[in-house]
Amino acid sequence: xxxxxxxxxxxxxxxxxxxxxxxxxxxxxxxxxxxxxxxxxxxxxxxxxxxxxxxxxxxxxxxxxxxxxxxxxxxxxxxxxxxxxxxxxxxxxxxxxxxxxxxxxxxxx
Amino acid sequence: xxxxxxxxxxxxxxxxxxxxxxxxxxxxxxxxxxxxxxxxxxxxxxxxxxxxxxxxxxxxxxxxxxxxxxxxxxxxxxxxxxxxxxxxxxxxxxxxxxxxxxxxxxxxxxxxxx
Numbered sequence: 089x090x091x092x093x094x095x096x097x098x099x100x101x102x103x104x105x106x107x108x109x110x111x112x113x114x115x116x117x118x119x120x121x122x123x124x125x126x127x128x129x130x131x132x133x134x135x136x137x138x139x140x141x142x143x144x145x146x147x148x149x150x151x152x153x154x155x156x157x158x159x160x161x162x163x164x165x166x167x168x169x170x171x172x173x174x175x176x177x178x179x180x181x182x183x184x185x186x187x188x189x190x191x192x193x194x195x196x197x
Numbered sequence: 198x199x200x201x202x203x204x205x206x207x208x209x210x211x212x213x214x215x216x217x218x219x220x221x222x223x224x225x226x227x228x229x230x231x232x233x234x235x236x237x238x239x240x241x242x243x244x245x246x247x248x249x250x251x252x253x254x255x256x257x258x259x260x261x262x263x264x265x266x267x268x269x270x271x272x273x274x275x276x277x278x279x280x281x282x283x284x285x286x287x288x289x290x291x292x293x294x295x296x297x298x299x300x301x302x303x304x305x306x307x308x309x310x311x
Binding site: 120122124129130131132133134137175182183184185186187188189190 | 229231233239240241242243246248254256285287289291297298299300301302303304305307
């Protein structure tokens with residue numbers, strides 16, 4: 089499975105959009121992009137996934153570049169409860185998700 | 198609705214002692230089940246996954262084993278714990294039919310080996 093590169097940490101003001109980037113330049117054609125987040129001392133929570141097209145759900149939007157080598161997770165109106173570590177994962181099979189160290193997002197008042 | 202239980206929540210065990218962590222899922226049938234470990238300050242590492250009763254796939258050679266004696270029960274075991282087994286152990290499940298792309302995680306067990 090391809091590896092991903094994410095910034096170690098990011099800050100975002102409450103109420104503003106949080107844009108979390110992810111590079112996955114070696115992604116193959118049948119690999120999906122998944123996003124999970126982990127609030128301190130809890131299990132990870134699924135956010136969204138995509139293959140080629142941009143996706144949106146009640147939690148976030150996922151923007152995937154046309155060449156699929158990078159993506160951005162967008163939290164449209166960040167709240168303090170969105171403070172967490174965000175993991176970008178690329179994988180063919182949902183059974184074999186490899187979690188890296190992710191991006192630590194700090195939302196401040 | 199579906200729920201996942203793990204116990205105990207915290208555990209302190211001496212080196213060389215045995216380990217048994219249990220995970221059960223309610224509200225779903227024939228889920229895929231997973232065990233992960235998270236060492237301090239690190240990402241999650243997939244240890245085992247199971248697609249059915251008695252079917253276990255090991256992802257990382259180690260001091261641990263897993264078993265699935267019932268459809269919705271997943272057990273992580275060790276005969277003799279090592280210091281390096283310390284970490285946060287997470288169980289997860291996936292509904293391969295209704296929500297095939299999502300894994301749902303339990304609350305975790307924090308294990309300290311002393």
